[in-house]
Amino acid sequence: MAPWSQDSHDAGRALGRRTWVFSAGFAPSQSTGFEPEFTSRNTLCLLNTGQKATCVKLKVYYEEAEPVGPYEILVAAQRVKHQRINDLIEPEAVYLDQPYGLVVESDEPIVAQLYYLDSRNGQLTVSHLNPSALP
């Protein structure tokens, strides 16, 4: 592979922020079509452009229960990590078919976005969502 030239002006700088928030979480439990490509999902897409690995902590908020966390995800230096919310099981599985909110906190600046795939009812729809703009 051809590595990015070391004199690029972004070398060593981690892009992004340390706190991100989503309010529109909803992960359908139903799916149609082949697995795993077409399994309905919410995928948290994390990018660490920095030179150090970072520990990302998630806190999940519900409508009628106390928030749960931290969920911990390690993102290596100079790597992207696409984490399915459905696969988070420690400290407990994230509820499916329930509205949820998400606070993402990281030791180092990162970029976070959400990928939503819904294959219920013999259909396929995809959406992307940025976290909320924070002041």
Place this chain on the structure above:
Amino acid sequence: MAPWSQDSHDAGRALGRRTWVFSAGFAPSQSTGFEPEFTSRNTLCLLNTGQKATCVKLKVYYEEAEPVGPYEILVAAQRVKHQRINDLIEPEAVYLDQPYGLVVESDEPIVAQLYYLDSRNGQLTVSHLNPSALP
């Protein structure tokens, strides 16, 4: 449930802003598929990460009528609330099949995002939308 550790550095801090705006509201009246999962909807997704409940007030703007409001939604502390626009009936039902804009104002900082599900015509499509970036 495992509560988020009390020494987390976001404890007690409410994330977000007190004013949010959307211009792209449009709630189709038609749906196909089972109810309520596949009922076409615009869902306003509110997250209150703070320690106090907050009263959220909505003002709805139309193309050819005076704005209507306030619609009031209570969001408890440390909770998410996914409110279907279609269910707002006081002071009056929000018009379906009509373009609308939305101003969201809250006593405390919150995060607001829109979830759009459209099941017209035997189809299923979902989209997410952040409010506009305000200066």
Place this chain on the structure above:
Amino acid sequence: MAPWSQDSHDAGRALGRRTWVFSAGFAPSQSTGFEPEFTSRNTLCLLNTGQKATCVKLKVYYEEAEPVGPYEILVAAQRVKHQRINDLIEPEAVYLDQPYGLVVESDEPIVAQLYYLDSRNGQLTVSHLNPSALP
């Protein structure tokens, strides 16, 4: 209709910005399903929360032709206006099936978002897009 109370703290203040930019414009010419509900479209969604009508001017950029404009759209005070790009014909129709970019400029602060409906090939998909974050 129940008007928004005149002592609301946003009264008289126009929310938003005077300049917005989109780079991802693409309006398919093909459609399936009943018209006009399912006609493929790019809809520019403008909200004027202020007390004065505003003139919004659009400039359209292409891949292989000079930019075209201004397209002018009047948005009344306290109104939303959902303008189909496909209906802009003066100074000339916006090209369909071609990538385009859009600069939106307004006399008064407004909010702008894009609604995309694509019904090509017997399908239905909707997406929403905010303008780019400007410094």
Place this chain on the structure above:
Amino acid sequence: MAPWSQDSHDAGRALGRRTWVFSAGFAPSQSTGFEPEFTSRNTLCLLNTGQKATCVKLKVYYEEAEPVGPYEILVAAQRVKHQRINDLIEPEAVYLDQPYGLVVESDEPIVAQLYYLDSRNGQLTVSHLNPSALP
């Protein structure tokens, strides 16, 4: 064509930023329907509103491999350029069916957005995504 009047207050000013980041890249290799309209794709939508051509450099991040770049894209003055990620082959083709992140850097301010079309499994879904909000 009717050119934008030269006394417009944006004349000569390039709108946007020089650095943009996406974390939610994923380009499906499978497609259904006629080509090229319905070929699944990730399209990077670049707009250069300035008076000078600009060289845009991309760096692609993966989950389990070193980042690759720079990919170079020339965007002429006053032009939009919609670049399919699938067509980037120098220094090497971008992996399909793999999560990726993207850093976009430009000599001059530009606007960048992502257009996602997915036609797998006899379906059609489109989504748009802004780059992450950077501080």
